[in-house]
Amino acid sequence: MKHIFSILFAAGMALSAQAQVRHEIHVPDLDGYKTLKCDFHMHTVYSDGAVWPTVRVDEAWREGLDAIALTEHIEYRPHKDLTGHHGRSYEIAEGSAKANDILLIRGSEITRSMAPGHFNAIFLKDCNPLDQKDWHDSFKQAKQQGAFIFWNHPGWARQQPDTTLWWNEHTEIYDNGWMQGIEVANGTSYFPEAHRWCLEKSLTMIGNSDVHNPIGMDFDFYKGEHRIMTFVLAKERSVEGIREALDNRRTIVWVKDLLVGEEQWLKELFEKSVKVVNVKRGKGYCNITLQNESDLTFHFQKTEHDKAIEYFRTFTVKPQSRCNIAIYFPETFNGEGKINFRVTNLLVQPNRGMDYSYSF
Ligand SMILES: [Zn+2]
Ligand SMILES: [Zn+2]
Missing domain, CATH: 3.20.20.140 (Metal-dependent hydrolases)
Structure with a gap:
C-alpha cells in the first residue's frame, strides 16, 4: 500500500x-x-x-x-x-x-x-x-x-x-x-x-x-x-x-x-509583416529579397503587367522566413519597372484578394 x-x-x-x-x-x-x-x-x-x-x-x-x-x-x-x-x-x-x-x-x-x-x-x-x-x-x-x-x-x-x-x-x-x-x-x-x-x-x-x-x-x-x-x-x-x-x-x-x-488594415498589416530588405538589380534581372517577420502566410498571384517583365505566376511568402523574387527583363530595359500582383489571401472584398505592387 x-x-x-x-x-x-x-x-x-x-x-x-x-x-x-x-x-x-x-x-x-x-x-x-x-x-x-x-x-x-x-x-x-x-x-x-x-x-x-x-x-x-x-x-x-x-x-x-x-x-x-x-x-x-x-x-x-x-x-x-x-x-x-x-x-x-x-x-x-x-x-x-x-x-x-x-x-x-x-x-x-x-x-x-x-x-x-x-x-x-x-x-x-x-x-x-x-x-x-x-x-x-x-x-x-x-x-x-x-x-x-x-x-x-x-x-x-x-x-x-x-x-x-x-x-x-x-x-x-x-x-x-x-x-x-x-x-x-x-x-x-x-x-x-x-x-x-x-x-x-x-x-x-x-x-x-x-x-x-x-x-x-x-x-x-x-x-x-x-x-x-x-x-x-x-x-x-x-x-x-x-x-x-x-x-x-x-x-x-x-x-x-x-x-x-478592411483594406486599410490589411495593407498596413501586410507592409509591417513583409519587408523588402534588399533589391539587387543587374543586367537583365532584379532580385527583391523579402523578409516576413510574422506568423502569417501570404500568397501572391501575378496580375496585369508589362509583358517584357517576367516574374512568378504564383509565389508564397511563408511565416518567419526570407525569400527572393526573381525578375527578368530585356538587357536593353533601362527604366523603372513594376511587378503587379494580388495577395490572394488578404480578402478586402468577398472572395477577392488585395492588389499590390513592388517597384524596382
Ligand atoms: Zn451558435
Ligand atoms: Zn456557439
Whole structure:
C-alpha cells in the first residue's frame, strides 16, 4: 500500500513539474494600435461544451491569446443540473483569467431558430435577463446593458441549408441598433455574404472558434494549424480598449491562411509583416529579397503587367522566413519597372484578394 502511494505521489510530482508554455503569436502592431488576439465565442460544460471554464483560459494562455469570451447558449443547456444561473462560467473562469492575464469578457449566445438564428451579446453586466420567451426581449435586455451584439455563423448549413440569406428579422435587428457585427468566419468556415454585409452596412467583422471540444480536437497545433481568431486593433490592452476598437470596426479575422478585413488594415498589416530588405538589380534581372517577420502566410498571384517583365505566376511568402523574387527583363530595359500582383489571401472584398505592387 505504502509502495503504491509513493508511486502515485511520484507520478503527481512529475505531472506538476511539467511546464506550460505560451506560444506567442507574432503579428505586428499597427500605427497607434496593439494587435490583440481574441476569440469571442466558445462554450464550456455550462452550455453544450465539453470542458470546464478554466480550461478555456489555459488554452487561450498557451495559444498566445489576449482575450476570450465564454458565450454559453441561453436557451440550450444540456447539463442544466450543473449549470445554475446564466453567467456562471464567467464567474468560475474569472480568477484564472486574472492570474494568467487573459482578458475575460462576459457574454452569452442568444440561440434561436432561423430567423434570426444565433447572436452573441458580449460586454454584458448580467447574462440572466437575456433569458426571455420572445427573442425581441432578449435583444432589448442585451442592448439595455450596452452589449456589443453580433450575428453568429450566418452561413451555418443547419439553419441556412442552401444559401446564406439576410432575413426581414435581420433588417429589424439592424434598424433597431441590435447588431454591431457579424461573424464573417466561424470555426474553419468563411462566409463571403457576411463579409459583403459588413462592408455595405458598416458592421464589425468578427471571426471566432465557437469551440465546444477541447481546442486540440478542432485544431492540430502539431501540424502548424492555429485557432481562428479576431485581431482587434486596440489603443490599449484592456477590455475597454477592445470595446472601443470593436465599436470602430478595427478588426481583422484570421481563419486558416485567410485574413479578412478592411483594406486599410490589411495593407498596413501586410507592409509591417513583409519587408523588402534588399533589391539587387543587374543586367537583365532584379532580385527583391523579402523578409516576413510574422506568423502569417501570404500568397501572391501575378496580375496585369508589362509583358517584357517576367516574374512568378504564383509565389508564397511563408511565416518567419526570407525569400527572393526573381525578375527578368530585356538587357536593353533601362527604366523603372513594376511587378503587379494580388495577395490572394488578404480578402478586402468577398472572395477577392488585395492588389499590390513592388517597384524596382
Ligand atoms: Zn451558435
Ligand atoms: Zn456557439
